[in-house]
Amino acid sequence: MRRSRRRLLRPFPQDDRCVPTLSYPAVRDQGVGAVRRRSRGPARAPRPCRGRRGRRRSRPLVGRARGCRGADGRRAVEHELAPGEHVDEYFAVRNLSEQEITFRITAADGFFTQTGRFDILADAAASTAAGTWIEAPAAVTVPAGESVVVPFSLAVPERAEPGDYAAGVTASILTAGSAAGGASVGVESRVGFRVLTRVTGEITPAASLDALAGDHRLSWNPLRPGEATVSFEVVNDGNTRLAAMGTVSVGGRSVAFPAPGQQAQELLPGDRREITVEVDEVWPWVLLTATVTLAPEVLTISDTDAALAPISADVAIWAVPWPQLAILLGAGLVVWAILWRRSRSRRRISAMIDDALRRGREEGRNEMTDRVGAS
Template sequence: MSSRSAVRALLALTFVAALAIAAPATAQDQAPATWGVGPSSQDGPDGRAAFDYALDPGQSLVDFVGVSNFGTEPITLRLYASDAFTSESGAFDLLASDQESVDVGSWIGFNEQVLTIAPQTRLDVPFALHVPADATPGDHVGGIVAALTEESTDATGDAVLVERRVGARVHLRVSGELDPALTPDIDHLTYHYEPNPASPGSATFDYEVENTGNVRLGGQLIARFSGPFGLLEREVVVAELPQILPGDRFEGTAEVDRLWPLLRLDAELLVRPEAVDPADAESRIPSSSHEETLWAPPWPQAAVLIALGLLVLVWAKLRKRRKANAKPKPVVDEPEPSKETSE
């Protein structure tokens, strides 16, 4: 098998939201290839930043995507739709071209999928979006992509095929009951002592926030720590949550400092969701939380107290002994020898 076929899988590169321009091509015998993708109409661009739709199950529509060649040479692009997901870093991304879409990416179809575009030219390409009759209510998110596949070489000199893609987001809201919800979870909760017993310690933990509802959401992730009866409560914003798509999750690691070891610490991870879609801006989205107990005996402080107690005890004994040694001994009068008188 040739090295080219061994690396036939295309590399997934950056997806640019809304209208975007591709990076320059690596080929050195032609001018850099740059192109853009954005919402359009049969008469040209219409000012939209993304494809935003609100449809009923079973409903269909026809729309246009504008694909522009900004370069000085003709380019051939492959046009397709794909499902979106929240990446590990919290970024918006699309499935790679070799991954099958099962949601809105599979509901969009084109009559033409391979486009050859002349220099300094835009094509307004029609496409159809059909919402299945059994589509679930809520947000379905994806993108329309124009991809250019080029031959390149990797670090070892082997031939590889590299896919560079540019696209625009698709936000589809299917009518029905909405259920916005972000659910937090906490794991590997650990308390860390400071070498200096006069300083408070810290807690580290892994967190996960899952979108268990059907609406894309962002928000804040907050950690609360307190001792028994709410003693010395501390609240910290752990993360500003990115847009999390329905069914996706965002993970990370956090540290909260200035926590005194109060034997038992109550830890609460709280999510305050925020709407991403402007249509939901006035909606009240309930918060949710997850609680854990963290045991943090005050060992360093106890050791210091014990040491101080021992020092006090030793000092008291030494002081008592010094007082005893310094006290003058009482003088005892010896009885005079008796004298016998003879008659």
């Protein structure tokens, strides 16, 4: 009978290496990135990466200070590789609980949700891009209160097109929970980090605006302006990552997006993201023109210079000033009523004067007739 052996990765002291960490339970603001093994004796040269084309090169760790110990602070693993190259990386899984845990390691294609959060494909969806370039152990067992270094490799296919690709690596566990009514359900908890790869070649950033729409909300106080809402879609037509930013101008008012304190929406190549901007203090002038100016930032992994000229598009917004029209209509009715009453009074006075003159003439004729008859 053949015996199967499960390989356990050796725990290590936290201060002995430069490590990224995935902690369970999750720790906020944890660092992720690569690991370089450090000797307690004389320093050694970095481990060279061997590409599939037989080239050798030393790849320094990204975003890490020399001689650092512990987590290197990166939130993502980023590399710029040529087709056919590969690089070896490491991450650490830290178990903060009081029992030994076996974590399932998953690598899959990454994407950004409509709210701008990064996620990876579910287990039921098959990866077709960068998620298939990552090779990592299927699971790792971490003793209570300790950490384990996990190696993984990133290999770019020979025929990969130039541009940016996103994937993610997660460590997850499945625990039992209770749903409403007492039913038992499985709850998956996972932590992970992004793996961003730029395949070298012709980099062509491009963006466009689509599906522009606008609306104006009136203030029923006629002495106050309203609020315009402009929605549009930013489309990444190039092969690089973009950060969507710019301005929306309506009725002499201008608002920047993202708003101060908010993070710019990041788009992968081929992504389409809807953005809504509200512009306050906009007076309703029947027909308004909203101008969206997109000035996307090209996100780079290396120091490569890549810029994209701003683009703009207009959309018409109907803004009928009903409160102000109601005030004008009311004022018009009041003026008409006043004029009508004045005109009516004038007609009554004129009629009274005419009636008095008529009576006077009749009395004069009667008096003349009486005098003629008496003579």
